[in-house]
Amino acid sequence: MRKSEFSRVRALSAREARWQLQACGGSAFIMKGTVALLASGLLAPALLLTPSTSAAAVPGGEIGTLEKGKYVCEIPGDGSGASRRHVPAADFSIITASSYRAQGRNGTYLLTGDRVVMTSGPFKGQLYRRQTRGLLRLVDKAGHDTDLRCVLTIRGTY
Numbered sequence: 780m781r782k783s784e785f786s787r788v789r790a791l792s793a794r795e796a797r798w799q800l801q802a803c804g805g806s807a808f809i810m811k812g813t814v815a816l817l818a819s820g821l822l823a824p825a826l827l828l829t830p831s832t833s834a835a836a837v838p839g840g841e842i843g844t845l846e847k848g849k850y851v852c853e854i855p856g857d858g859s860g861a862s863r864r865h866v867p868a869a870d871f872s873i874i875t876a877s878s879y880r881a882q883g884r885n886g887t888y889l890l891t892g893d894r895v896v897m898t899s900g901p902f903k904g905q906l907y908r909r910q911t912r913g914l915l916r917l918v919d920k921a922g923h924d925t926d927l928r929c930v931l932t933i934r935g936t937y
Contacts, residue, residue: 849932
């Protein structure tokens with residue numbers, strides 16, 4: 780809006796702010812109420828009761844995403860051969876923020892805190908614990924870490 784479209788053109792002041800609030804449309808009511816609460820001193824106690832952070836955290840921790848790329852899964856080897864053995868059936872790729880691809884099919888996952896739960900797709904129901912940014916450990920039904928670990932080997936591609 781241009782100044783010529785206002786009925787009265789003045790500087791904003793506490794007493795003569797109405798014309799500017801009316802130009803705001805629906806938000807004017809909220810602004811008038813806030814100005815009135817400030818003037819009465821009732822807003823300060825309400826602000827003290829309002830938490831300074833966002834809403835309470837999700838049970839299990841903050842929601843996040845895994846880094847995109849290919850995760851290669853392996854188990855420790857024995858003393859007679861290689862130090863680790865690749866398990867190709869457990870490999871997967873993170874393809875978007877909350878989607879993965881494994882065994883030729885897509886699925887979704889949920890990362891809360893350090894827990895990754897496969898919520899759909901070929902690994903539905905599997906639980907992993909994120910140890911570092913590029914290292915996941917498979918968790919069994921009892922909640923204990925297994926020997927299987929999945930390592931991010933190729934970043935950004937799938």
